[in-house]
Amino acid sequence: MSPPEPVISLRGGTASLGGHSVLRGVDLTVEPGEVVALLGANGSGKSTTVRAVVGQVPLTEGELRLFGTPLRRFRQWRRVGYVPQRSTAAAGVPATVREVVSAGRLARTRLRPLGRADKEAVHRALRLIGMDELAGQSVNALSGGQHQRVLIARALAAEPELLIMDEPLAGVDINSQRVLAEALRKQTADGASVLLVLHELGPLAPLIDRAVVLERGRVQRVDHPERLHDVACHPQDSGHPEASARIETGLLP
Ligand SMILES: Nc1ncnc2c1ncn2[C@@H]1O[C@H](COP(=O)(O)OP(=O)(O)OP(=O)(O)O)[C@@H](O)[C@H]1O
Numbered sequence: 565m566s567p568p569e570p571v572i573s574l575r576g577g578t579a580s581l582g583g584h585s586v587l588r589g590v591d592l593t594v595e596p597g598e599v600v601a602l603l604g605a606n607g608s609g610k611s612t613t614v615r616a617v618v619g620q621v622p623l624t625e626g627e628l629r630l631f632g633t634p635l636r637r638f639r640q641w642r643r644v645g646y647v648p649q650r651s652t653a654a655a656g657v658p659a660t661v662r663e664v665v666s667a668g669r670l671a672r673t674r675l676r677p678l679g680r681a682d683k684e685a686v687h688r689a690l691r692l693i694g695m696d697e698l699a700g701q702s703v704n705a706l707s708g709g710q711h712q713r714v715l716i717a718r719a720l721a722a723e724p725e726l727l728i729m730d731e732p733l734a735g736v737d738i739n740s741q742r743v744l745a746e747a748l749r750k751q752t753a754d755g756a757s758v759l760l761v762l763h764e765l766g767p768l769a770p771l772i773d774r775a776v777v778l779e780r781g782r783v784q785r786v787d788h789p790e791r792l793h794d795v796a797c798h799p800q801d802s803g804h805p806e807a808s809a810r811i812e813t814g815l816l817p
Contacts, residue, residue, distance in 0.1 A: 572617055588780070608780060616628065661717075662699040693713045694743045708735045725757065
């Protein structure tokens, strides 16, 4: 039997934005069930890499496959959940938390009314992310961190096999970070694969199988869990006093 195809396979990904070369030959693989973190300093190309993976930034060179299918032929977007870098896309819309999270089912329902399975998936996502008590509240009454959690719940409601999140911890307090870590642990236990852009690993550290560190649009290095765990959890023991600061920029010693 041949091994399963990687969920994401990017080879030599090259892209330009506004006439500037932003990705310069990025290789990135996410195997089924893996949790991969993309780290790196501001402007190193993390968001552009994930936007290329979801087809929002065209590659000028390189090859990208999702679930084994070249991107140009890939149509199964309901298998992919994407949470963009902190956005207020839902603000200003006269909608409740539940309604925004229900939008995560659109790729499955195609504007048909939500069925029982859809409602259950929405309820599960709200509970997973600790927003069930706020389900009936207007999204305009939410704080920035709560907003971020709603967008994460919207992605989870789609029950994606691949979850891609760009800085999901930004502006989210430590308790909510733990809630998110637990939600992700459950997703991966159910077989989901995850690609995360992070500045700090925080409570997500134990979940991460591999960290790909970008520098100026290239992969600078790939780190494995033992090392990540040591540096994230015991920076003072790593022999590098600035280790905890460095992990925030992806510049591990
Ligand atoms: N729309 C755009 N037009 C021109 N340049 C852009 C555009 N978007 C991003 N860039 C540039 O591309 C480079 C990579 O940006 P990107 O957002 O991918 O970095 P990042 O690693 O995600 O950074 P951060 O940690 O700050 O979010 C940066 O130099 C940025 O200025």
